[in-house]
Amino acid sequence: MNRDFYRIDERLAAAVQLAQNPTVSREHVIEEYRRRSEAAFAPGTRRNYRQIKATFCAWCEDQGFDASLPIDPKVVAAYVDYLGGKVKSSTIETRLWAITEMHRAAFEATPCRDRLVQLALKAVKRRYGAAVRQAPPLGKKEVLKAIESLGDSRLEQRDKAVLWIATDSWCRSSEIVAFKVKDLIRQDDGSSLLYVTRSKTDPYGDGAYAFLSEAGTESVLRWLEIAGLKSDDPMLTKSQPNSKVQHMDPATISRILKRCTGRKDISAHSTRVGGVHDAFRLRCDLSSIMVAGRWSSPEMPARYGRRILASQSAAAQVSAAFSEV
Known part of the structure; x- marks a missing residue:
């Protein structure tokens, strides 16, 4: 069986449960998720996540987009278009992970799985390439x-x-x-x-x-x-x-x-x-x-x-x- 199926099913169940809970209970669960994430992720990962989140929100503000969750997939697709040619495709994927984590932390559906975002990423890879720069060898x-x-x-x-x-x-x-x-x-x-x-x-x-x-x-x-x-x-x-x-x-x-x-x-x-x-x-x-x-x-x-x-x-x-x- 595909493990992704179970992960999606579990997230949907969690979203339904949160939707049925009162606001106070929802805020409590979100705070617990934040606390557990702090313990689960490495310091470098947490630092990178905070930096990407701040950069993305600043970009949304500059472009006149609403950065409140859940974020419209069209906005994320536009962000991918903006990053194309400026950073490596692997870096874009890391930033999409951070945007996904922003939504997971709030128990909202991520826009990064939307077909518009996926097509934008494929277009960037096709136009600019997906090669990862390798460190020069030192024998x-x-x-x-x-x-x-x-x-x-x-x-x-x-x-x-x-x-x-x-x-x-x-x-x-x-x-x-x-x-x-x-x-x-x-x-x-x-x-x-x-x-x-x-x-x-x-x-x-x-x-x-x-x-x-x-x-x-x-x-x-x-x-x-x-x-x-x-x-x-x-x-x-x-x-x-x-x-x-x-x-x-x-x-x-x-x-x-x-x-x-x-x-x-x-x-x-x-x-x-x-x-x-x-x-x-x-x-x-x-x-x-x-x-x-x-x-x-x-x-x-x-x-x-x-x-x-x-x-x-x-x-x-x-x-x-x-x-x-």
């Missing part, structure tokens, strides 16, 4: 070169630990800065495992493991000793001796990578993409790549590696075979 060879160029100062020792974790583990920046000292699990061969408590795709904390090489482990241990960090302390902190021991901001990982490599085009996600590129060049199978990056489906690693896969495709192999004839 192992380039990272190792950057590590070799660093000296032994306190800052450089910290940066070495960051670079090793980023290139070995393929972790997202939010995962890297969340590591605590106790999340480093030593192995008999000198390498280690990093325990990923939770992540973007694991909001409920089932947990996962990432790899850290022997050289990477030595670098991290050296930094922990220099910084005097304890078991419950963050693994990566500010490099200043007297600074407060706290988790770094995820954006700091990107700044460190840019500074150490001299590249301005990369981000913290570049080592994740670069790791996939290196793996495909080494002919690693897709299942092992999924394990390394903790992906539950092959879609993202295949998307990251499509440039490499094209050069390894049947067409490339046939060309190579016949060039030798």
Whole structure:
């Protein structure tokens, strides 16, 4: 059975129930929904939702549209038209999610399921494309070169630990800065495992493991000793001796990578993409790549590696075979 059917059925039942309740009871349920949403959504999601809501309401006011709920589907379709070409289609979809959540919070039917809105979104995708920009790859060879160029100062020792974790583990920046000292699990061969408590795709904390090489482990241990960090302390902190021991901001990982490599085009996600590129060049199978990056489906690693896969495709192999004839 389609689970969406049950979700729609449940929402309709909730709407009918609220319609039959007195105003005081309705306001109580809406307030409870708001409170539970605060607990259910990640801080970043809540912050993004509030920002999108404010931006949309401001746009409605500028255009002379009524932003009171429920919002007319024609207004939302016009908003999609306005966003077309200004932001990515994936960003438009995120904004439609926020508008839907505005209606769910008030137990009103969302206009985003209306055919007018869906057609507007399809038209924008057809006209402007739906491609998602991929972070430029930063492979192992380039990272190792950057590590070799660093000296032994306190800052450089910290940066070495960051670079090793980023290139070995393929972790997202939010995962890297969340590591605590106790999340480093030593192995008999000198390498280690990093325990990923939770992540973007694991909001409920089932947990996962990432790899850290022997050289990477030595670098991290050296930094922990220099910084005097304890078991419950963050693994990566500010490099200043007297600074407060706290988790770094995820954006700091990107700044460190840019500074150490001299590249301005990369981000913290570049080592994740670069790791996939290196793996495909080494002919690693897709299942092992999924394990390394903790992906539950092959879609993202295949998307990251499509440039490499094209050069390894049947067409490339046939060309190579016949060039030798």
